[in-house]
Amino acid sequence: MQFSLRSMSVMKRQVLVLVTVQLGILLLSAVALHSYRGQLEAGHREAVQSLGEIGRGVIAHFHALEESGRMTRNEAQEAAKAAVRDLRYKGAEYFWINDTRPVMVMHPARPELEGQDLSNNQDPNGKYVFREFVEVAKRDGAGIVEYMWPKPGYEEPQPKISFVAFYEPWNWVIGTGVYVDDIDQAFMSHLSDQAVIQLLLMAALLVLAWRVARSITIQLGGEPEYAARVARQIAAGELDEKVAVRDGDADSLLAALSAAQESVHQMALDTRKLVDAAAAGELATRADAARHEGEYREIVEGVNATLDAVIGPLNVAAGYVDRISNGDIPEKITDEYKGDFNALKKNLNTCIDAVNRLVKDANMLSDAALAGQLATRADAKRHEGDFRKIVEGVNATLDAVVVPVNEVKRVMVALSEGDLTQKIQGNY
Numbered sequence: 001m002q003f004s005l006r007s008m009s010v011m012k013r014q015v016l017v018l019v020t021v022q023l024g025i026l027l028l029s030a031v032a033l034h035s036y037r038g039q040l041e042a043g044h045r046e047a048v049q050s051l052g053e054i055g056r057g058v059i060a061h062f063h064a065l066e067e068s069g070r071m072t073r074n075e076a077q078e079a080a081k082a083a084v085r086d087l088r089y090k091g092a093e094y095f096w097i098n099d100t101r102p103v104m105v106m107h108p109a110r111p112e113l114e115g116q117d118l119s120n121n122q123d124p125n126g127k128y129v130f131r132e133f134v135e136v137a138k139r140d141g142a143g144i145v146e147y148m149w150p151k152p153g154y155e156e157p158q159p160k161i162s163f164v165a166f167y168e169p170w171n172w173v174i175g176t177g178v179y180v181d182d183i184d185q186a187f188m189s190h191l192s193d194q195a196v197i198q199l200l201l202m203a204a205l206l207v208l209a210w211r212v213a214r215s216i217t218i219q220l221g222g223e224p225e226y227a228a229r230v231a232r233q234i235a236a237g238e239l240d241e242k243v244a245v246r247d248g249d250a251d252s253l254l255a256a257l258s259a260a261q262e263s264v265h266q267m268a269l270d271t272r273k274l275v276d277a278a279a280a281g282e283l284a285t286r287a288d289a290a291r292h293e294g295e296y297r298e299i300v301e302g303v304n305a306t307l308d309a310v311i312g313p314l315n316v317a318a319g320y321v322d323r324i325s326n327g328d329i330p331e332k333i334t335d336e337y338k339g340d341f342n343a344l345k346k347n348l349n350t351c352i353d354a355v356n357r358l359v360k361d362a363n364m365l366s367d368a369a370l371a372g373q374l375a376t377r378a379d380a381k382r383h384e385g386d387f388r389k390i391v392e393g394v395n396a397t398l399d400a401v402v403v404p405v406n407e408v409k410r411v412m413v414a415l416s417e418g419d420l421t422q423k424i425q426g427n428y
Helices: 010-068 073-085 129-140 181-220 224-235 253-279 294-325 351-370 385-416
Strands: 095-099 104-106 142-149 158-167 172-179
Touching: 010 073, 010 095, 010 142, 010 158, 010 172, 010 181, 073 095, 073 104, 095 129, 129 142, 129 158, 129 172, 142 172, 172 181, 181 224, 181 253, 224 253, 253 294, 253 385, 294 351, 294 385, 351 385
Parallel strands: none
Antiparallel strands: 095 104, 095 172, 142 158, 158 172
């Protein structure tokens, strides 16, 4: 089954838009969250690097005392170890020193490691942590190492990043690090906040979509597809199907279309009534224009005026025929008529402009009738559906009148030539 937006209700379209927007927001949020986590990690790296440089500066201070002769190397190194051992930040974070073998020189949190060869020390991922410290420090002078390390309060080692710096004069590597589980905590906290915001936003958008869809449906009176189909039917003059309008609905588009359909339908009924009356010779029959409003009333009044213009000459002719039938040969007809009521101008356009064109044709027929152009007709091919029926009805009404008129003309011509034997042959 082929997917089509036109076949969807307004609410479903709104939900589709909402889902699309929300997916876009979620995608942007995912990108933003990824960037946020990267910023957190970068911030930790920069912070630990800055602190590591401070530790290396402490060692450099005591090395300077050795170089100045104020301390022996052993005194300077012991003083440096003592000073670094006491350094703390973020409450419990510390510095350690190992040499390049690597043997632990000083570790304030785990003094039992001091003096031990840690070259075979591995984290749970199989990384030789202290070998990595030495390699990075000697190769780059300083750098960041990621690894797993035991953390107080946790059964399993936790992710940690450390900054290690090589102090070549003493062949030491000084390092300090921070656990990155707080990055995860900060990230999850931010993610939780974003999730709440997304849910609130989605709820707000859902309410907005519902209100917009409801507003559109109320204004239309139904679904857009149905309203469009009704409009096309009215434009085509197909007026038999009643427009479905909700109870109490008087202001929607469908309610207006229903009223327009009923007006055009009543006008078509009145036209048929006039056609039937004309065919039956009941030329005094008229449509009640008071039953119509606006330009629809003008149309009916125009049709009535057209018939009035036709009946005038017929009454005169009937009076002459009556006098002739009684042997009263009348004098020549002196009333002036414009040809045979020919040359009707233009018909109405179909539907959208159908009413305007129909009014124009009706007025034109009225003017033509008043001008005595009895053969004048509207072009019904320019109209469709019931609009065509209206014009055809008017034409049929005029056609029903023309036959008696032509018969009267024939008799009048004979009379004007002194032939008193001619009579009206048709049955009326």
